[in-house]
Amino acid sequence: MITLNRIISDPDLIAKALTKRGLDENKVKEKLFSLIDLDKKRKETQIKSEELKSKVKLLSSEIGNLYKSGKADEANKLKTEVAESKTKMQSFDEENKKIKAQIEELLLTIPNIPHDSVPAGKNEEDNEIVKDWEKKLPDMGNDALPHWDLAKKYNIIDFELGAFITGSGFPLFRGKGSKLKRALINFFLDEAEKAGYEEVRPPLMVNEDSARGTGQLPDKEGQMYYMEKDNLYLIPTAEVPLTNMFRDKIVSVKDFPIKITGYTPCFRREAGSYGSDVKGLNRVHQFDKVEIVQISHPDKSYQLLDEMVQHVENLLKKLELPYRILRLCGGDLGFTSALTYDFEVYSAAQKKWLEVSSVSNFESFQANRLKLRFKDEDGKTRLAHTLNGSALALARIVAALLENNQTPEGILIPEVLKRYLNFEIIN
């Protein structure tokens, strides 16, 4: 959520910046000005109500004194005066409450302001490739098997059985497939630890406040699995619990940067997906991911974003997978993000680029909703910046590894994973 103060101080600039997301400048302006207007009204009603409250307080203590000195008559007179003030006050309060709700509702509809470097554009086609794969892409020939066929051939992932137990999009990994997953998780966590992240194992379900804190609510409500009976949500990403560790907290500037990593399964309903996009591991309802999160000083967040991008890039290099890095254009940029880099890996049999990581700086957008603040050098309380990235999401990495590393003898295990496994080939 953008802060109201920022809107008040420069609505034109914000409106202009949001056009990058494909929003209509005039419509946005209209919204911003009505927000400014509402805030003015909010202040007015608040002041009026507070004046009355102050009066009531004073009178009440007078009443107390009068009772003590036995002047009940005079006290009763004052009581009627208080009653009058209170009814007036209540109408101001009601109005104030209404206005506040309107402000909140409007604010929730305004996405984050894109960073200067974000290219304008409508959709994924306008994303900017900031680093392309320079070498030749692997050419497996036309006999290469897509990962779902390889999975069956070597009996390492059973999609049918997963569908039978739960439903489509819940694959069951078995044997060497299951071990490969375990190896990848350990590899990713170890790398994160080396980079200075503290490892946590968070809950996989979160309450409403947490879902709202990182912006899944109200925006992506339909994408989350929800347990009505307990009013809990299954996490769509570890970002939710990891970032919410700091909800409603004021940290010290000395704590920066705060670096947290965690492995969790992620659950997504993926309503509305279809076609070849959802084939095999390309899009599933449950997948594993190691997430990295940083809480940062506002002056440092872009430096840290670069560092996180490098971290992810390094993982892909070590796994020897062809990858490219995209800077998302305004139209493809997530609602809460100011700048996002996507990583895609080339899956050689499908001849497709698969998104495996998304690294974002949210600046103070999440922090504002989370009330995640820090005390700066002058003792002033300010909003922190939050960043996160996948490092990495497993399902599609597995898909690419299987496809790219297939040989007539079997699927070769990348060098870095061998120490995590008791086999070097899947056959």
Add this chain to the structure above:
RNA sequence: GGAGGGGUGGCAGAGCGGUUGAAUGCACCGGUCUUGAAAACCGGCGUACUCGCGAGGGUACCGAGGGUUCGAAUCCCUCCUCCUCCGCCA
């Protein structure tokens, strides 16, 4: 699941219907003293919103949300959470 007891400032801990934003201690910051430090003494020490050029005001906040009352940290209701005991269970 049942029964009982708690949640107060950075921490500990009083207050249990009337100038209480909240005693006291510790911690912290500034000062006096000291060659320096400690001790002692003096002073300061929460957050948010808001009015004011400023000095300085106002309002809210004692787990959260409602209610009773002229007045609530204090009474009532709901919820969250922690602890103890019983039951059940991986």
